[in-house]
Amino acid sequence: MGQMDLRSAVAEVIGLQALYSSSNTDDMKRRGALIRKAIPNALSQIQPLLAESAGVEIGDLLIEGRDATGMKAQIPWVRFGSRKASPRATVGWYVVLLFGQAGAGAYLALAHGSTQFRHGAFVPRxxxxxxxxxAWGRARLSRSLPNDPRLVPNVKLGSVGALARSYEKSCVVAYQYSAAELPDDAGLQRDMTTLAGLLRQLYDAERLGQTPSATDPSVRDAEEAGAVISRPTSTQGGQGFALSADERRAIELRAMRLATTRLQELGFRVEDVSKMGSFDLLATRGDETVRVEVKGTTGNLGAILLTANEVQLHLKAYPANALMVVHGIELVERDGSPLAVGGTLQSWMPWALDIDLLKGITFKYQLA
Structure with a gap:
């Protein structure tokens, strides 16, 4: 198959949907070639533009099309997104071309993995x-959505199949295309870069642990590092959203600043001992001395990461100890460097560390 322009390939697939068969007919063979080769090839021509808009490296931008899992699929698709953040269509956020059944046209959608692979089959979430x-995605992007009447909040693929319904429920926003009103290549590219820019915002939020049920970034990074250590030859990747050293330092400084201010408001004299011991702040007030553990996160209040030394220290120090967590910190850029602002402080004074709530991520096992 020679190089086709994007619009022609998309239009042909829309037409072939009227001839759908679960068998590998000549029409379905042609559709498969368009989905798996022609459209991805056309997108690869604008790969640098898509990668830049999505905020990912060119080598990380995954472009793929699928039209069958066993029998020919009623709803074929072509998608692009971060290989690290969305290694499979069942995982993470991405931009996807979804082709409805006859008469339903196509949609270019900002979507999330709508199924999970369980017991040998794809099962809808x-x-x-x-x-x-x-709901979270739409709220997150509410100020960034362009005022375009072609953008629709609901996708209708014209199929009663379970997977089609899952696709419909997993789209935040989409451009709707009919065969008669399909944009030219330049228009399709503009729509794709617009959604790629929105995708970038969702990737940023995931990296900062701000999505529903997200794990604190430091815990997430430790879990993924532990998985790499224990299975160094595994090809199973994590989310690929590790914070930079400068970002982690900015978050740490913001948390320490808010914790210090709160302690001072309570009448404590505060000393930063984070570089010398297994806790962060030494707070004294008269004859009272409190060892304070400080944690900061861009995510919601949830799990925190503790070292073995920190656990042992606070078990022994109780009740002359405290835990202070600043969550919901925001990262902004100032003069090319990350700056942490905002955040909500929650304190446990004293902190009765419950060993039943500890979960090991990795262990050292001494052999000799």
Whole structure:
């Protein structure tokens, strides 16, 4: 198959949907060639533009098309997104071309993985989970959505199949295309870069642990590092959203600043001992001495990461100890460097560390 322009390939697939068969007919063979080769090849011509708009490296931009898992699929698709953040269509956020059944046209959608692979089959995610993700995504992007009448909040693929319904429920926003009103290549590229820019915002939020049910970034990074250490030859990747050293330092400084201010408001004299011991702040007030652990996160209040030394120290120090966590910190850029602002402080004074709530990520096992 020679190089086709994007519009022609998309239009032909829309037409072939009227001839759908679950068998590998000549029409379905042609559709498969368009989905798996022609459209991805056309997108690869604008790969640098898509990668830049999505905020990912060119080598990380995944472009793929699928039209069958066994029998020919009723709803074929072509998608692009971060290989690290969305290694499979069942995982993470991406931009996808979804082709409806005859008469339904096509949609270019900002979507999230709508299924999970369980017991040898793709199983739709729960309505509750998809609803929570879509509501969060729309709220997150509410100020950035362009005022374009072609953008629709609901996708209707014209199929009663379970997977089609899951696709419909997993789209935040989409451009709707009919065969008669399909944009030219330049128009399709503009729509793709617009959605790629929105995708970038969702990737940033995931990296900062701000999505529903997200794990604190430091815990997430430790879990993924532990998985790499224990399975160094595994090809199973994590989310690929590690914070930079400068970002982590900015978050740490913001948390320490807010914790210090709160302690001073309570009448404590505060000393930063984070570089010398297994806790962060030494707070004294008269004859009272408190060892304070400080944690900061861009995510919601949830799990925190503790070293073995920190655990042992606070078990022994109780009740002359405290835990202070600043969550919901925001990262902004100032003069080319990350700056942490905002955040909500929550304190446990004293902190009765519950060993039943500890979960090991990695262990050292001494052999000799």
């Amino acid at each position: 729960s309505d509750e989970e998809l609803s929570q993700l879509m």
